[in-house]
Amino acid sequence: MDLSAKVAVVTGAGRGLGRAYAEALAAAGAAVVVNDVDAATAARVADAISARGGRAVAAAGAVGGAEVAEHLVDTAVTRFGRLDVMITNAGVLRDRVLWKMSDEDFDTVVGVHLRGTFTCARAAVVRMREQATGGRLILVSSPAGQRGNFGQTNYAAAKAGIVAMTRTWAMELARAGITVNAVVPVAATEMTRTIPAFAPVLEEAERTGAPLPGWLRRDEGLGTVEDVAGLIVYLASDASVKVTGQAIGIGGDKLALWSHPAERAVAYAEGGWSADAIAEAWHASVGAEPETYGIPAPKAPVP
16 A cells, blocks of 8 residues: 555554554555654654654644644644544543443543544544545544443443444545544453453463464454554555445454444334333344343353
């Protein structure tokens, strides 16, 4: 992929997945605005990209409000002349079960993930529509937003909202030639290292430098952060011009298209449904095969 004519912003690019995205885009030729809440961390990533011959500039700021979003877009335009790709990766976690989750826990996570995606996308789209040459919004979601996850009311709600915005904006921006897709990544990060079934395997691979085992990469779709970056580069490129409104999963050896919600089963009653009628029909009709929920527990191979 040749992205030498593209300018991209990556939020939360100081470490982990965001850094992998920024580095992969730069390696493909794009100029990259590296955002992180910590200025020194953003500068280190931008400097490392520049040292390898890439084009990058750091732009610090906590994603969420309109001011930071507009600053990121302005930085791209001032330094590189335009903006073609916005990747909304920045995020935080405040995991608590419902009865222990504070207002601050909820608002902080939703503010960064959901509101931050909205403000950054809005600022980017204003510029892209002015340029009238199309563009790319690549919004980062999560399996938790697709299926729910224990202790992550705030995070799951925000990530589900991001996919809903993806579908909405794909319709609104089609005439402007701006594609909008959600990426659902799974990778070895600080968060996945806290999952008991994954922790020993990830720690061993980190200690020995050995590659992650095949069952983890294939069956669980979990690999390195670099494994996810190829999808970001593809979606940023001209090759993806006809791909929009999709939620695309990637991790390890696995690439997947997530389904959109649809009616699973339907039943009809002339004149409508009373509570008693629903109770009588539920288990034999629409409720016969209820939907599952939650992220399935990893299944390591039996030794």
